Amino acid sequence: MAVDETELKRLMVTALAGDAGAYRVLLDQVSRYLRGYFTAKLTRYGRGAAEAEDLVQEVLLAIHTRRHTYNPDEPFTPWMHAIARYKLIDHLRRTDAMQANLPIDDVGEIASQGDHVQVESGYDLQRLLSRLPEKMRRAIQCVKIDGMSVAETAKRCGMSESAVKVNVHRGLRALAAAIGREDRT
Amino acid sequence: MKTDDLIRILSTNVEPIDRRQVEREVAAAVGIGTAAAVGAVLIFSGPRADVSDARALTFLMLKLAFAIAIIVTASIYLVRLARPGGEMRTKITWAGWPFLGIALLAAISLVLAPLWHWHTMGTDWLECLLSIPLIAIVPFAVVIWVVRRMAPTDLTRTGALAGLVAGGMSAAGYALHCTDDSLPFIALWYGGTIALCMLAGAVLGPRLLRW
Secondary structure (H helix, E strand, C coil): CCCCHHHHHHHHHHHHCCCHHHHHHHHHHHHHHHHHHHHHHHHHCCCCCCHHHHHHHHHHHHHHHCHHHCCCCCCHHHHHHHHHHHHHHHHHHHHCCCCCCCCHHHHHHHHCCCCCCCCECCCCHHHHHHCCCHHHHHHHHHHHHCCCCHHHHHHHHCCCHHHHHHHHHHHHHHHHHHHHHCCCC | CEHHHHHHHHCCCCCCCCCCHHHHHHHHHHHHHHHHHHHHHHHHCCCCCCCCCHHHHHHHHHHHHHHHHHHHHHHHHHHHHCCCCHHHHCCHHHHHHHHHHHHHHHHHHHHHCCHHHHHHCCCCHHHHHHHHHHHHHHHHHHHHHHHCCCCCCCHHHHHHHHHHHHHHHHHHHHHCCCCCCCHHHHHHHHHHHHHHHHHHHHHHHHHHCCC
16 A cells, blocks of 8 residues: 555654644554554564554554654654564564464455455453553543543543543553553454 | 553543654763763772873873763764664664774874883773773663663663673763873773773673563
8 A cells, every 4th residue: 555655754753743623543553554554564474464453542542642753844654653563573572472364265355355355363451451450441531532632531530631641641651552562362 | 461451541532742852862871871980980099180280181181081072973873773673764873983083093102102111001900990890780780771672672882882881881981080191091091991991881781681
């Protein structure tokens, strides 16, 4: 799948300034690209394409928690690609010993799914969240899932606004760290 | 978990990001690490007593210049390699220029020095060999702690640079104490131990920096 560097970079720069709409469009486009990339790579290494969606989500989380490492003076695509490649190699190394190859027709079936099918990973969000410390879980639940503002959350949880932001940030980082090590359901 | 759900979560209430955060954090780590190295030397072994002497002062400045050249160069490269794909756009070999500089100076001084003078060039080498890596431990930990939250994709090289910066910070601290004033000594034992720190960083990098 072709990527439009100019468009992605514009979205990223806008998103880094705090534009949620641009960020959402960006992550959506990136996830489509990543899906194709990982499916192709995993198939080539003789691995099940079912792992592709896990990797897509792992990379989305990595992009999010490490988006401050993007330098707006440089192109976006190589930055994203370096993360995807790093996570792919890490995944292959980590799962090398324990993975059995999937039959080849499985691969074809998944690869032929359309872009608009709701794609799901083996991760269970609620279970991942339940392992986070209470404060982080509540902060993520309120701000990121229920969409409450930081000020509202602060009032409801009896935390300061900066504590809410810190807990969201740390919680997502913990989630990103946990997701690579999680056994798939 | 559906990918669309994850995207919705990540893109809800996004905070703006400071585009200079990587530079700021590396600079802060270098500041804290240097303060730790200098502090450790001043507390545990004390500064050299003869700083009023012109020759001693010259050599102190020279050692500091060498250490600072390493710190500055290595942190510039570290900022690049702490970002994904940084190793593709950066030639890390240039980080070695301070070593080349001090080696050249040492060679010149050896050529100019009378042969009978050679044996006086460096007596505290064991102390130097032990001190610089030891003092570098805390600065190294500080740098690694900061870089871990960035996104290096070449962990060996990034680890080596972290070790190099830490070695430079440690040498800057140790220079305040060390009274061995000769260019070959600095080139061999400062250069050598700092290179050792770099090697240790390269070995530890893949383990400590994984994300």
